[in-house]
Amino acid sequence: MQAPTTKENRPHGWLGIHRGHRARPLEWCAEKFIFLVSLSAIAVVLLIFVFVAREALPVFFGQTNTALIQPVIPPGQLDKLSPAQIQEYLALTPKQFAAMDKETLRTLMDVKVEAANEVPAQFRDDPDAKRNTTEWNLMVQPHQWHGYAKPEYIWQPVGEIKKFNLVPLLIGTLKVTLIGLLFAVPLAVGAAIYVSQLARPRVREVIKPVIEMLSGIPSVVVGFFALLAMATFLQNLCGYQTRLNAFVAGLALGFAVIPVVFSIAEDALTSVPRAYTQAALALGASRWQTAWQIVLPAALPGVFAATVLGFGRAIGETMIVLMVCSASVVSWNVFDSARSITTTIAAEMAEAVSGGPHYRILFMLGALLFAATFVSNMVGEYVIHRFKHKLEGKR
Amino acid sequence: MKNIIQKLSVALFTVGIAAPAIAGSITVKGSDTLVILAQKWAEVYMGAHADVKIQVTGGGTGTGFAALQNQTTDLCDASRKAKAAEIANCIKAFNKRPTEYKVALDGLSVYVSADNPLKELTVAQVGDIFTGRLTNWKQVGGADAPITLYSRENSSGTYEFFKENVLKGADFAASAQTMPGTAAILQAVAKDKNGIGYGGAAYGAGAKHLGIKRDDSSPAIDPTEENVIAGKYPIWRYLFIYVNPALDKGEVAAYLNWIRSDDGQKVVKDVGYFPLPKNLRE
Numbered sequence: 122m123q124a125p126t127t128k129e130n131r132p133h134g135w136l137g138i139h140r141g142h143r144a145r146p147l148e149w150c151a152e153k154f155i156f157l158v159s160l161s162a163i164a165v166v167l168l169i170f171v172f173v174a175r176e177a178l179p180v181f182f183g184q185t186n187t188a189l190i191q192p193v194i195p196p197g198q199l200d201k202l203s204p205a206q207i208q209e210y211l212a213l214t215p216k217q218f219a220a221m222d223k224e225t226l227r228t229l230m231d232v233k234v235e236a237a238n239e240v241p242a243q244f245r246d247d248p249d250a251k252r253n254t255t256e257w258n259l260m261v262q263p264h265q266w267h268g269y270a271k272p273e274y275i276w277q278p279v280g281e282i283k284k285f286n287l288v289p290l291l292i293g294t295l296k297v298t299l300i301g302l303l304f305a306v307p308l309a310v311g312a313a314i315y316v317s318q319l320a321r322p323r324v325r326e327v328i329k330p331v332i333e334m335l336s337g338i339p340s341v342v343v344g345f346f347a348l349l350a351m352a353t354f355l356q357n358l359c360g361y362q363t364r365l366n367a368f369v370a371g372l373a374l375g376f377a378v379i380p381v382v383f384s385i386a387e388d389a390l391t392s393v394p395r396a397y398t399q400a401a402l403a404l405g406a407s408r409w410q411t412a413w414q415i416v417l418p419a420a421l422p423g424v425f426a427a428t429v430l431g432f433g434r435a436i437g438e439t440m441i442v443l444m445v446c447s448a449s450v451v452s453w454n455v456f457d458s459a460r461s462i463t464t465t466i467a468a469e470m471a472e473a474v475s476g477g478p479h480y481r482i483l484f485m486l487g488a489l490l491f492a493a494t495f496v497s498n499m500v501g502e503y504v505i506h507r508f509k510h511k512l513e514g515k516r
Numbered sequence: 517m518k519n520i521i522q523k524l525s526v527a528l529f530t531v532g533i534a535a536p537a538i539a540g541s542i543t544v545k546g547s548d549t550l551v552i553l554a555q556k557w558a559e560v561y562m563g564a565h566a567d568v569k570i571q572v573t574g575g576g577t578g579t580g581f582a583a584l585q586n587q588t589t590d591l592c593d594a595s596r597k598a599k600a601a602e603i604a605n606c607i608k609a610f611n612k613r614p615t616e617y618k619v620a621l622d623g624l625s626v627y628v629s630a631d632n633p634l635k636e637l638t639v640a641q642v643g644d645i646f647t648g649r650l651t652n653w654k655q656v657g658g659a660d661a662p663i664t665l666y667s668r669e670n671s672s673g674t675y676e677f678f679k680e681n682v683l684k685g686a687d688f689a690a691s692a693q694t695m696p697g698t699a700a701i702l703q704a705v706a707k708d709k710n711g712i713g714y715g716g717a718a719y720g721a722g723a724k725h726l727g728i729k730r731d732d733s734s735p736a737i738d739p740t741e742e743n744v745i746a747g748k749y750p751i752w753r754y755l756f757i758y759v760n761p762a763l764d765k766g767e768v769a770a771y772l773n774w775i776r777s778d779d780g781q782k783v784v785k786d787v788g789y790f791p792l793p794k795n796l797r798e
Contacts, residue, residue, distance in 0.1 A: 221611065228612075268687075275690065279676060362664070364707065448694065460694075468671060473671075
């Protein structure tokens, strides 16, 4: 009989091949293949981030220009311009420039003039028409736009003067996410306490899978349900003005968040050692006291992690919010509409001119969102890890 | 074995060259407004010409232009004129301006709930309502109730057309709810007695549309076929198809001619848009 392979006595050969493997080459191949697949997952995450960040970089460096009125050179002066000047004026790469003949260049210069003539008369004297609206101070601070009574935060990325203020989107995202969490976390944690501590085994066997099944409902279906049924019902119930608002979106978002928070919180509560419960019960505490005062505090880091992961799920959810509310208002009132970052990207990316300022700003929003969910997931996972180790008495 | 490899390589070869423009295959991409019409055109045309395959996808006017400049589509449907920047991109890609064809007329209806007693508005009033200068129905002669605005996503050609021509370039009110399609606007307006929305005439069935007055002194006009074609209805637009001039020959040219013929324009009517008057068919 062979001694069991342990860390100490396992022979290491070239690329980890050892005797056992030599006898089973298929297993070795499968193992390496799975390793490669998991490596590729990491590579894909990195690649996505690099791609998103690369598309967004010109915004960070202020290399985009959206000024409506730009200097025009008459096409007749083509011969007087140096190649470098032409390339800069027509925004051509050297390769494109080399491939073009005089005729094409002249047509491009004609188009520039046409673009200038396309500007409607009412914008010719507008002081905002000469401004590059992708400057950072215009994207985060209120600005006194022509035609408005007071300085305002405005997201209107399509039109003659494009306004890219990010504040309405940030407020909209946070508003919907917070409503969703405020609705979902108490319900999910309560359900988790009940299922893990108080429910009889027969009841638990039914409730647990049913709540977890909620996560199997496609979010577009939840959005559809909220748009058609919930919105009308809640408006009749609460009597507010705007039928489709952040409140409806938040509640619908709750359905997506509940299963995430529930299953992690339930996990955390269940992994509190049995000895805690038994000790409390032996000292005369009721089952409710045990659950509320002993088990929940012990599992608190896990419940916190569940909330953080729920936040990551909520802030990244697209379809539900997209279907229910999408007006970019600056208002913390929950019964007003809201426009989240995900909605903005999903709804506007299709039409944004590839490589243009609008396109780049959408990518920047994507990078922001990626960073937010990445950090919240990291924090959540880290806390869970620490918590498990603590309960198991490891360091 | 050899046989299988041969078959495989033939299959791969076909896939490889099937991408854009081979004889007998036409790809169409662009405006969501036009997509119903483009599909119907393709269906009818393919019924009569069994050797031609036409693939139609939507995505929006801007998506169509992006595809045209990347040469991944033969025809680009557009619910607005090409912008100078898009023309410049096309010239950079294939050294020529894309050719523009007007293919149909569309009247934009302004919808309100069936419970709304209001019957007509002027263009300026519609503009003021959507920019947020007018916020109560009684300001335009309706009941004393706040107005809820329903608009399209800013990726839509309809949104841009409405902004340029009805709002005169001003911004939509921030409180305007953007809906993911004309059908969604109709749905929302039907459920909201204070709501107002806009959209293509093809979707008009089932909603109450307002008569539109050019100015205070002119009569209210309904978006009917004769009114739109005669230019009486004030909110109307052309629908376009753009094509790379190098591809405008053979099957593609025949298809474009057919679209602008009587047969093609009959389909326009069936779908709910308005056919081009004869003098505009170029």
